[in-house]
Amino acid sequence: xxxxxxxxxxxxxxxxxxxxxxxxxxxxxxxxxxxxxxxxxxxxxxxxxxxxxxxxxxxxxxxxxxxxxxxxxxxxxxxxxxxxxxxxxxxxxxxxxxxxxxxxxxxxxxxxxxxxxxxxxxxxxxxxxxxxxxxxxxxxxxxxxxxxxxxxxxxxxxxxxxxxxxxxxxxxxxxxxxxxxxxxxxxxxxxxxxxxxxxxxxxxxxxxxxxxxxxxxxxxxxxxxxxxxxxxxxxxxxxxxxxxxxxxxxxxxxxxxxxxxxxxxxxxxxxxxxxxxxxxxxxxxxxxxxxxxxxxxxxxxxxxxxxxxxxxxxxxxxxxxxxxxxxxxxxxxxxxxxxxxxxxxxxxxxxxxxxxxxxxx
Amino acid sequence: xxxxxxxxxxxxxxxxxxxxxxxxxxxxxxxxxxxxxxxxxxxxxxxxxxxxxxxxxxxxxxxxxxxxxxxxxxxxxxxxxxxxxxxxxxxxxxxxxxxxxxxxxxxxxxxxxxxxxxxxxxxxxxxxxxxxxxxxxxxxxxxxxxxxxxxxxxxxxxxxxxxxxxxxxxxxxxxxxxxxxxxxxxxxxxxxxxxxxxxxxxxxxxxxxxxxxxxxxxxxxxxxxxxxxxxxxxxxxxxxxxxxxxxxxxxxxxxxxxxxxxxxxxxxxxxxxxxxxxxxxxxxxxxxxxxxxxxxxxxxxxxxxx
Numbered sequence: 058x059x060x061x062x063x064x065x066x067x068x069x070x071x072x073x074x075x076x077x078x079x080x081x082x083x084x085x086x087x088x089x090x091x092x093x094x095x096x097x098x099x100x101x102x103x104x105x106x107x108x109x110x111x112x113x114x115x116x117x118x119x120x121x122x123x124x125x126x127x128x129x130x131x132x133x134x135x136x137x138x139x140x141x142x143x144x145x146x147x148x149x150x151x152x153x154x155x156x157x158x159x160x161x162x163x164x165x166x167x168x169x170x171x172x173x174x175x176x177x178x179x180x181x182x183x184x185x186x187x188x189x190x191x192x193x194x195x196x197x198x199x200x201x202x203x204x205x206x207x208x209x210x211x212x213x214x215x216x217x218x219x220x221x222x223x224x225x226x227x228x229x230x231x232x233x234x235x236x237x238x239x240x241x242x243x244x245x246x247x248x249x250x251x252x253x254x255x256x257x258x259x260x261x262x263x264x265x266x267x268x269x270x271x272x273x274x275x276x277x278x279x280x281x282x283x284x285x286x287x288x289x290x291x292x293x294x295x296x297x298x299x300x301x302x303x304x305x306x307x308x309x310x311x312x313x314x315x316x317x318x319x320x321x322x323x324x325x326x327x328x329x330x331x332x333x334x335x336x337x338x339x340x341x342x343x344x345x346x347x348x349x350x351x352x353x354x355x356x357x358x359x360x361x362x363x364x365x366x367x368x369x370x371x372x373x374x375x376x377x378x379x380x381x382x383x384x385x386x387x388x389x390x391x392x393x394x395x396x397x398x399x400x401x402x403x404x405x406x407x408x409x410x411x412x413x414x415x416x417x418x
Numbered sequence: 419x420x421x422x423x424x425x426x427x428x429x430x431x432x433x434x435x436x437x438x439x440x441x442x443x444x445x446x447x448x449x450x451x452x453x454x455x456x457x458x459x460x461x462x463x464x465x466x467x468x469x470x471x472x473x474x475x476x477x478x479x480x481x482x483x484x485x486x487x488x489x490x491x492x493x494x495x496x497x498x499x500x501x502x503x504x505x506x507x508x509x510x511x512x513x514x515x516x517x518x519x520x521x522x523x524x525x526x527x528x529x530x531x532x533x534x535x536x537x538x539x540x541x542x543x544x545x546x547x548x549x550x551x552x553x554x555x556x557x558x559x560x561x562x563x564x565x566x567x568x569x570x571x572x573x574x575x576x577x578x579x580x581x582x583x584x585x586x587x588x589x590x591x592x593x594x595x596x597x598x599x600x601x602x603x604x605x606x607x608x609x610x611x612x613x614x615x616x617x618x619x620x621x622x623x624x625x626x627x628x629x630x631x632x633x634x635x636x637x638x639x640x641x642x643x644x645x646x647x648x649x650x651x652x653x654x655x656x657x658x659x660x661x662x663x664x665x666x667x668x669x670x671x672x673x674x675x676x677x678x679x680x681x682x683x684x685x686x687x688x689x690x691x692x693x694x695x696x697x698x699x700x701x702x703x704x705x706x707x708x709x710x711x712x713x714x715x716x717x718x719x720x721x722x723x724x
Contacts, residue, residue: 145616155633
């Protein structure tokens with residue numbers, strides 16, 4: 058079990074800088090998720106920790122030891138690949154035991170450890186099969202078994218669930234969570250799916266264009282995003298952004314002439330700003346007097362438990378509203394919206410957060 | 419829209435049977451050619467091998483006499499022995515091709531040029547390969563004797579192709595050049611198909627160098643190895659052109675193989691023994707059939723397993 062510390066880690070491919078100086082520390086036993094849009098460098102960063110990509114500069118410490126230039130097999134890490142990367146000519150048993158065989162463990166030792174890993178992942182009935190005879194979920198479990206059996210200090214997962222169907226993904230998510238609980242090992246998990254990140258992580262690292270945008274617990278990132286990128290990336294459906302203008306005091310002028318007065322605003326507001334509010338925090342107003350803005354419904358999804366309205370604000374901005382499942386508004390109708398000040402985030406023109414409307418306080 | 423009261427016309431014969439007939443129609447030209455130029459001559463050769471015939475005059479039925487003569491002929495055993503030597507040594511092209519392929523399977527600037535240079539000997543005609551090697555071995559101006567001279571001090575009088583002991587080996591060495599290139603291409607294609615993530619996973623599993631090659635790379639190259647084995651075995655058994663260009667079967671018939679022996683007996687300037695030649699061809703065909711059967715059985719069983 059070990060901590061993982063990156064200091065000013067950089068990676069260049071030719072002249073292109075992919076990782077632009079990452080400082081990060083992952084605590085012992087923590088489940089850390091790297092999340093970001095494709096091309097943000099999250100997989101590259103994971104592969105650098107795994108030892109599959111060299112560091113252009115910077116340092117990596119695993120369990121307090123400098124590892125940036127150590128062979129990947131000697132780093133005490135194990136990785137589960139996106140394609141599972143099972144050896145197609147070996148049986149499940151040989152696949153799981155291969156790493157032990159290569160590091161010179163005795164046959165009895167390999168047998169015992171393979172069995173224990175197979176027990177943990179319900180793989181015993183499959184031990185003599187080849188990967189081509191397994192389903193996607195079973196292959197995934199074998200890939201995890203191959204990682205477990207080596208008793209690594211750090212587990213690395215590279216988008217391990219992206220090739221599974223939705224139902225299986227939920228099941229494997231729970232299984233990996235349980236595994237983390239049982240093994241108490243440090244795990245680093247890469248995904249582009251923010252739902253996976255939110256549900257599994259102790260700590261989320263949001264990456265964008267080779268830099269860390271924000272590090273924090275899932276709820277911290279949800280309630281107190283540092284900037285518009287994190288605000289828009291975390292949470293599903295995405296946060297709504299509305300162009301506003303600073304009014305008198307801490308009030309903001311919305312499109313269509315309405316205003317919102319933000320409580321507890323510390324920063325001084327001026328000029329053009331962006332107001333952010335999550336679809337689930339927008340309320341429907343019954344009377345014009347209660348409404349901040351009047352909108353037109355463009356599309357509606359009646360899901361039973363809830364209704365999603367996609368609306369257009371007076372200035373043409375599109376927004377999503379999550380409403381009660383019994384809402385009856387139709388496409389083309391007018392929808393009056395109320396923005397609770399406690400749920401409003403304010404961003405400056407550079408996208409930096411001026412104010413987080415933190416509902417958890 | 420169907421009119422009321424009028425029965426729609428049933429589909430014609432062609433419409434009903436199109437799906438079953440069309441494949442046969444497409445196959446027909448190929449099948450006809452194959453029957454005419456491959457299957458029929460095989461049986462005709464077997465038939466001729468029971469006759470004494472000079473190719474023009476009347477045929478005389480001799481039964482198995484041609485075969486009895488053949489099995490008593492020293493030249494036949496020389497040819498058979500040479501075919502075996504070809505078969506064994508030609509297989510060296512497989513590990514050699516693998517080595518070159520592993521060496522060339524990297525991303526360095528200009529690697530495409532190197533690859534095409536290594537593939538070049540396969541593209542040029544066997545006749546040209548034979549000529550190049552004949553000159554390479556030539557005792558008066560060849561590169562090999564000069565090299566030996568420089569290295570050991572003697573060798574000017576070392577004539578590979580004129581020496582019974584070395585002539586066959588010399589011809590096989592020439593044949594290995596293009597054959598290695600062929601195997602290399604097969605392996606390069608195979609290496610291309612290996613999932614890089616598997617190699618990375620193996621790296622994390624502490625497999626390096628030879629253990630990586632043995633446990634991860636080679637097992638996945640098995641299809642390529644199989645094809646390389648098939649083409650090399652068949653290539654070795656039908657070797658003819660290099661011998662014809664480099665030694666004409668000599669010195670004293672010591673570099674003959676079965677196909678060249680057959681040509682000499684039946685088709686060359688002085689060969690008129692059609693029946694005898696056909697008997698040699700039948701024996702060669704029987705030997706090939708053994709290998710081809712093994713290959714086909716293997717291929718079918720693989721297909722069934724996958």
